[in-house]
Amino acid sequence: MESKGVVSTELADTDDSGTDGSVTALAGPRAASAAQRAGGRRLLRKAVYRNRALMGLLTVLTALRVAAMLATPVMLARAIDAVRTDEGMGAAMVALTLVLAVAAVADTAEDLVGAYCGSRITAWLRHSLIGRVLELGVPGQRRFPTGDVLSRLTESAGGPAGFPVLLLSAAASLATTVGAVIALALIDWSLAAVFALGIPPGIVVLRVFVVQASEPFSRYQRCQAEIATRLLDARQGIRTIRAGGTADREVRRILRPLPRLRQAGHRTWAVQGQVSWRLSLLAPALQVLVVGVAGVRLASGDITTGQLVAAASYTSLAIGAATLFDIFVALLNCEVSAGRVEEVLSAPPAVRPPPQPMRLPDGPGHLRLSQVTVRIGDRTVLDRLDLTVPAGACVAVVGASGTGKSVLVSTIGRLLDPAEGSVELDGVPVTVIALPQLRRAVTYAFERPALLGATVHDMIAYARPEATRAEVVRAARTAAADGFVRALPAGYDTPLAQAPMSGGELQRLGLARAALTDARVLILDDATNSLDTATELKVTQALRTLLTRRTSLVVARRPATAARADLVAWLDAGRIRALAPHADLWPDPGYRAVFSADPASPSAVPAPCPDPAGP
Known part of the structure; x- marks a missing residue:
């Protein structure tokens, strides 16, 4: 039996036809993207709650890793000063080695637990998605074509697997930055004050990225699903295509969403590029500025050589917050993917079980x-x-x-x-x-x-x-x-x-x-x-x-x-x-x-x- 899914995919051609330069044209897609992201956040919260025990263990491991990272510059500074004064060098080296070992073990365990937690989330999402697709019945086939469902079941349901690790990585980066700034303040208040000058611009840049990139991200995944749907339609109707000699026309039909896919991809990459080069300039500028001020304070005798090394290390840790950009990109992808899954899960089923079912008495079938x-x-x-x-x-x-x-x-x-x-x-x-x-x-x-x-x-x-x-x-x-x-x-x-x-x-x-x-x-x-x-x-x-x-x-x-x-x-x-x-x-x-x-x-x-x- 030949597929009749072409109609659904042809109708999809009318979506997302606006240009990036038109606020009016993007108002609809952006609103839809915002709603999808909101649904994705709700689903991710459910996923985290379902795996709260693993998330708790993961949080402990992340906290240990962050603490070890923040303690490393202090231990390194003590070891350097101990070498210079030849006092307590053995104890300082042992402490430094212990801190590095804790950081390594915590990091390895964090990867293992995070991978297991992610696989559980993916399994739960796919199980829930399959169950709801079956519950949607025939009306669900009209709303969510086969190719679209497969895209959500594979790519979209697999996307949130990295969410637990990414979430805690973002928290760890923020905690590391805050801890590093506090450590700079303890070494010398002027170092922390200089670094604080770069925080507001960084927040603004990341906020602009989240606002501008979410809609192209969502549009990119929709175009991928549309191509998959068209391909499945063609595969089901392969005999008609071969008999009619319309293979070339079908190829053009299947690939018709490619321009919109390319446009969404270019838009996403353009936004990422704009944010990336701004952060790439901001981070080293801050580092040079803080280390320069630390050199001045060393020359005036206000800090020691070990403290200078520690200040440079803490500055490197603090500007590690720039990696939040990559984490935000991945988190946004998780959010959009989860939103596509939630869109199916929140769709009303074809029929709902009665809240208080009645027993059907024996009867002849009237x-x-x-x-x-x-x-x-x-x-x-x-x-x-x-x-x-x-x-x-x-x-x-x-x-x-x-x-x-x-x-x-x-x-x-x-x-x-x-x-x-x-x-x-x-x-x-x-x-x-x-x-x-x-x-x-x-x-x-x-x-x-x-x-x-x-x-x-x-x-x-x-x-x-x-x-x-x-x-x-x-x-x-x-x-x-x-x-x-x-x-x-x-x-x-x-x-x-x-x-x-x-x-x-x-x-x-x-x-x-x-x-x-x-x-x-x-x-x-x-x-x-x-x-x-x-x-x-x-x-x-x-x-x-x-x-x-x-x-x-x-x-x-x-x-x-x-x-x-x-x-x-x-x-x-x-x-x-x-x-x-x-x-x-x-x-x-x-x-x-x-x-x-x-x-x-x-x-x-x-x-x-x-x-x-x-x-």
């Missing part, structure tokens, strides 16, 4: 849809639809393409919830039934069943993994699938990757999966569309016992399929235009037009409905 309205975007697909399905009846849902047949049947098992109205199963609203119980009561078979599981047996037993081989074989026979399954290399134990199947065979496995589920309502959503007429008749006859023991809805495209149902629900303009047997509706030209069939076609002749009492 269905009632009342004033059901479903909107997709700005389009109203179902408009105050009413439908009653008698218990045990087989109802064919027919309608022109795009009238919402699949949407209608999706509301019954809560694959999506209507914006208005209610759906009841045996007198109980489906919205108050616990989702696991509802899934056991309503089962689906789709046009293109998903290949879930390791083997053919696993695929059929996907909803009932505890099913025995005998039960699986019985379900396969019901769907007329046992014959071709046994012809596979390892029969029911054949790995799905080694089981080439036609569309019709795949549909029969989907029907077998539905037959295995002991549900009171069976929904076949185009589940026989890929079967030829003879096979469909064979499968229908095999399913007759299954269908007559429960309520069933069949999305039908063929007149013969509708003719075999007890009733036909004719869907038109978002409502049920008629609910009657196929034979009663067939004389209506509008009804016949739904199937685009010649009235004289043999397939259009109504066939008898299955006997409700069974064969």
Whole structure:
């Protein structure tokens, strides 16, 4: 089945079209970027809280490293003065060695704990992201295309892994700078005063970077995700592309976001470059200034030679705050990445579990849809639809393409919830039934069943993994699938990757999966569309016992399929235009037009409905 995701990616071309020189054009993207960063900060705080024990250990190790670094110049100054005076040299050297050893051990342990903490955060984010993507259901596919989800799952979810170390590195740099300035003040107040002159300009430069770089960072990641989405669309539609000879056009379509990607990258690099050269000038200027003042104080006898060396060392430590720029760049990337993950996690799921679920009583499967309205975007697909399905009846849902047949049947098992109205199963609203119980009561078979599981047996037993081989074989026979399954290399134990199947065979496995589920309502959503007429008749006859023991809805495209149902629900303009047997509706030209069939076609002749009492 070819992908139809091109529409979503084409729509994305209208985003971020503003130029960097226009404040108006960037107002929207910047606002979106700010909101995304706010969501990223919330998610990062949750991640830190979940790993608070590791963060506590990491904080202790960082504090030890900073303390050792700040103590090193003092120990070095004492060792130099001890060498000059030849007094207490051994003790001074031992103290210096001990401090250096503590710094080395703390630094190594900090790297190990930080890496472990980061891997835990990545695992948590990916686990949460996968769970929420599954919860979003079909509406989530429209909002977050496959390529975009993969980008968030890999790159975005992996980005925050370095956040714990980066956060503590930023704190360590600030603590080191503050400690170094205090140490300079203890050596001589004028040294600290000179260094303090460079702090306000540094803060301003970093603030400007955060404001200007966040939006290009976010735009760069969005463009990457858009390219991935387009590439996946093309891969899914590879046969159509090859058959149409449109490979060159597809390459251009896939790479269409590249100019915006390049623009975002250039903008980011330009901002980084502007900040980098300012800091690269500020840091050595401060160092030269402080060391020069220290030399003057040494000449006047106000400080010793060891203190001069210590002052130079503390100045180097203090200007190490310039490395905060690189840390801020990495933290900003973490924030943007976490924001992209949070955007999915904060999206409302397709359905929400009831806060106080009710037990579904035993019943025959009576269905009632009342004033059901479903909107997709700005389009109203179902408009105050009413439908009653008698218990045990087989109802064919027919309608022109795009009238919402699949949407209608999706509301019954809560694959999506209507914006208005209610759906009841045996007198109980489906919205108050616990989702696991509802899934056991309503089962689906789709046009293109998903290949879930390791083997053919696993695929059929996907909803009932505890099913025995005998039960699986019985379900396969019901769907007329046992014959071709046994012809596979390892029969029911054949790995799905080694089981080439036609569309019709795949549909029969989907029907077998539905037959295995002991549900009171069976929904076949185009589940026989890929079967030829003879096979469909064979499968229908095999399913007759299954269908007559429960309520069933069949999305039908063929007149013969509708003719075999007890009733036909004719869907038109978002409502049920008629609910009657196929034979009663067939004389209506509008009804016949739904199937685009010649009235004289043999397939259009109504066939008898299955006997409700069974064969």
